[in-house]
Amino acid sequence: MLGAARVVAEVIGGRALDDALAAAAADDATRPAIQDLAYGALRSFGRGDFWLSRLMDKPLRDPVVRGLLLASLYRLELRPADAHTTVHQAVTAAAGVARGRYRALINGVLRNALRRTDELATAAQAVPEALWQHPRWWLDKLRAAYPQAWQAIATAGNQRPPMTVRVNCRLTRGEDYLAELAAAGVGARLLDGCAIRLDKPVAVERLPGFDSGRVSVQDWGAQRAAPLLDAWPGMRVLDACAAPGGKTANLLELADLELVALDVDGGRASRVSGNLRRLGLAATVMTADCRNLDAWWDRRPFDRILADVPCSASGVVRRHPDIKWLRRPGDIARFAASQREIADALWRVLAPGGKMLYASCSLFPEENGAQIEAFVARHEDAKRLPTNDNKDDWQLIPNADQDGFFYALLAKRT
Numbered sequence: 123m124l125g126a127a128r129v130v131a132e133v134i135g136g137r138a139l140d141d142a143l144a145a146a147a148a149d150d151a152t153r154p155a156i157q158d159l160a161y162g163a164l165r166s167f168g169r170g171d172f173w174l175s176r177l178m179d180k181p182l183r184d185p186v187v188r189g190l191l192l193a194s195l196y197r198l199e200l201r202p203a204d205a206h207t208t209v210h211q212a213v214t215a216a217a218g219v220a221r222g223r224y225r226a227l228i229n230g231v232l233r234n235a236l237r238r239t240d241e242l243a244t245a246a247q248a249v250p251e252a253l254w255q256h257p258r259w260w261l262d263k264l265r266a267a268y269p270q271a272w273q274a275i276a277t278a279g280n281q282r283p284p285m286t287v288r289v290n291c292r293l294t295r296g297e298d299y300l301a302e303l304a305a306a307g308v309g310a311r312l313l314d315g316c317a318i319r320l321d322k323p324v325a326v327e328r329l330p331g332f333d334s335g336r337v338s339v340q341d342w343g344a345q346r347a348a349p350l351l352d353a354w355p356g357m358r359v360l361d362a363c364a365a366p367g368g369k370t371a372n373l374l375e376l377a378d379l380e381l382v383a384l385d386v387d388g389g390r391a392s393r394v395s396g397n398l399r400r401l402g403l404a405a406t407v408m409t410a411d412c413r414n415l416d417a418w419w420d421r422r423p424f425d426r427i428l429a430d431v432p433c434s435a436s437g438v439v440r441r442h443p444d445i446k447w448l449r450r451p452g453d454i455a456r457f458a459a460s461q462r463e464i465a466d467a468l469w470r471v472l473a474p475g476g477k478m479l480y481a482s483c484s485l486f487p488e489e490n491g492a493q494i495e496a497f498v499a500r501h502e503d504a505k506r507l508p509t510n511d512n513k514d515d516w517q518l519i520p521n522a523d524q525d526g527f528f529y530a531l532l533a534k535r536t
Contacts (some may be wrong), residue, residue: 123159123190123193123194123197123211123212123215124186124190124215124218124219125146125152125155125156126146126155126156126159126160126163126189126193127186127187127189127190127192127193127215127219128142128146128186128189129142129143129146129156129160129189130160130163130164130167130188130189130192130193131185131186131188131189132145132146132185133160133164133444133447133448134167134185134188134189134447135185136448138444138448139160139161139164139442139443139444142160143156143157143160159193159196159197160193161443162193162196162197162200163189163192163193163195163196164443164444164447165255165279165280165440165443166195166196166199166255166280167192167255167443167447168251168252168253168254168255168256168257169246169252169253169255170191170192170195170196171192171251171252172242172245172246172249172251172252173195173235173242173246173252174188174191174192174195174231176238176242176245177231177234177235177238177242178231184219184220184224186219187216187219187220187224187227187228190212190215190216190219190228191212191228191231191232193212194208194209194211194212194228194232195232195235198232198235198236205236208232209229209232209233209236212228212229212232213225213228213229216228254273254276254277254280255276255279255280256276256279256439256446257446257447257449259451260436260446260449261276263454263486264276264485267485267486267487268485268519271519274519274521275485275519275520275526278440278519278520278521278522279439279440279446279520280440281440281522282440283341283438283440283441283525284319284320284341284342284522284523284524285319285320285322285323285324285339286313286317286318286319286320286339286340286341286342286345286523286524287310287317287318287320287329287337287338287339287340288316288317288337288338288339288340288345288368288372289316289317289318289336289337290316290335290336290337290338290375290401291315291316291375292375293331293335293336294331294336295315296312296314296315296316296317296318297312299318299330299331299336299337300312300318302330302331303318303320303329303330306328306330308320308321308324308328308329309321309322313342313523314342316345317342317345319342319523326339333400334402335400335401335402335403338368338371338372338397338401340368340372341438341524341525342523342524343437343483343518343524343525343526343527344368344369344483344525344527345372346516346518346527346529347369347372347428347430347479347481347527347529348369348372348373348375348376348428349376350479350509350516350529350531351373351426351428351477351479351531352426352477352531353373353376353377353379353425353426354377354425355377355378355379356378356379356380357377357379357380357425357426358379358380358381358382358422358423358424358425358426359373359379359380359381359382359424359425359426359427359428360381360382360384360424360426360427360428360468360471361373361381361382361383361384361405361428361430362384362412362427362428362429362430362464362468363384363385363386363412363429363430363431363432363464364383364384364385364391364394364407364430365385365387365390365391365393365394366390366393366394366397367383367393367394367395367396367397367398368397369428369430369481370383370394370397370398370405371397371398371401371403373428374398374401374403374404374405375401375403379405381405381406382405382406382408382424383398383405383406383407383408384407384408384409384410384412384418385407385408385409386409386410386411386412387409388409391407391408391409394407395407412464412467412468413463413464413467415467415470415471419471423471423472423473423476424471424472424473424476425473425476425477426476426477426478426479427468427471427472427476427477427478427479428478428479428481429464429465429468429478429479429480429481430481430482431460431461431464431465431480431481431482431489432457432460432461432464433457433461433482433483433484433489434449434453434454434457434484434486434489435483435484436449436483436484436485436486436526437482437483437484437485437518437520437525437526437527437528438483438520438525438526440520440525441525454486454488454489455488457484457489458488458489458492458493461482461489461493462493462496462497465478465480465493465497466497466500466501469497469501469504469534472534473534474503474534474535474536475533475534475535475536476533476534477507477531477532477533477534478531478532478534479529479530479531479532480493480494480497480528480529480530480531480532481527481528481529482527482528483525483526483527483528484526484528485517485519485520485526485528489528490515490517490528490530491515491517491528491530494506494514494515494530494532497532498532503534503535504532504533504534504535505532505533505534505535506530506531506532506533507531507532507533508531509529509530509531510529514530515528515529515530515531516528516529516530
């Protein structure tokens with residue numbers, strides 16, 4: 123519990139969750155438990171923080187103690203039958219913080235929370251951050267963009283994400299792989315020809331053929347990108363923001379391509395190479411900022427470009443619960459400015475008659491539909507193409523089967 127408390131404290135202090143986990147859970151044996159508790163505490167941070175404000179007369183000075191209380195409150199909510207064990211573990215963990223000075227405080231706060239559970243739960247209903255467990259500015263943006271669906275979106279963002287796999291349909295059919303999963307004791311259902319949603323997450327070692335490249339873990343929403351790009355065998359294709367490489371691999375599974383995978387971060391680019399090696403696929407992997415054409419482009423145009431742009435990641439917060447608490451309202455405009463620069467730069471390297479798929483894992487219109495409207499207005503040679511149900515763009519909403527993604531397909535007139 124103390125490991126999770128330290129992770130929560132670091133995230134509240136501004137550190138990315140993945141980095142905090144890597145530092146706190148070096149031991150592979152403890153990492154799953156620390157991760158599960160930290161993720162849950164951060165998903166429910168809005169409610170936990172509200173409860174603490176009612177349970178304490180003044181804010182805590184020690185961030186780890188605050189993290190310990192938040193993790194404990196989440197555990198009490200998740201497992202009310204184990205309340206005694208949770209309180210005991212929290213008090214024991216407190217011995218490792220500030221020489222145990224906070225043991226009595228933590229014991230008192232948690233026992234008070236148990237006595238006042240109904241009162242606190244009722245009070246939380248009147249506070250948007252506590253009720254929906256998202257920052258208020260975030261909720262305001264969702265409400266404005268999705269007046270009929272914002273509550274469902276917020277609820278989905280607080281759930282555990284589904285585990286979905288992408289079958290390499292060059293090697294096997296989705297129906298056949300579903301039968302293999304059943305034989306391995308893994309419950310699942312087919313979402314489309316190559317996408318399978320597992321009933322419960324499992325270690326990748328339990329996935330038949332994972333090491334040999336027959337299957338990869340990838341959200342169903344993310345799996346829509348490669349087919350939308352409509353790349354044919356022999357085409358020269360650019361994946362401009364490729365890491366960690368799921369969409370890169372999916373493109374190569376669908377067709378034999380001359381593919382360049384680009385990422386600005388060398389460490390993340392190495393993950394692309396690693397994923398391709400596992401799958402037995404080949405691409406030219408490069409580290410560069412795609413906006414700096416002189417640093418990487420050989421002046422040969424591309425037939426297809428996947429522009430999976432950096433964004434707020436507002437559509438995938440259940441996988442990255444730190445995002446909704448670390449983001450600030452001004453970040454959206456900064457992302458939008460960067461996206462504009464990337465789209466304009468990549469348009470220069472697209473061949474006439476070629477197609478560019480603009481993709482993001484955002485729900486906010488400034489990064490999605492509004493971005494595309496402005497792009498088309500700037501580029502007279504850009505034509506919007508249908509993506510789904512003959513619509514110009516496709517906004518996927520988070521639900522039980524997929525995360526939130528946005529896709530817009532653009533053709534360059536000859």
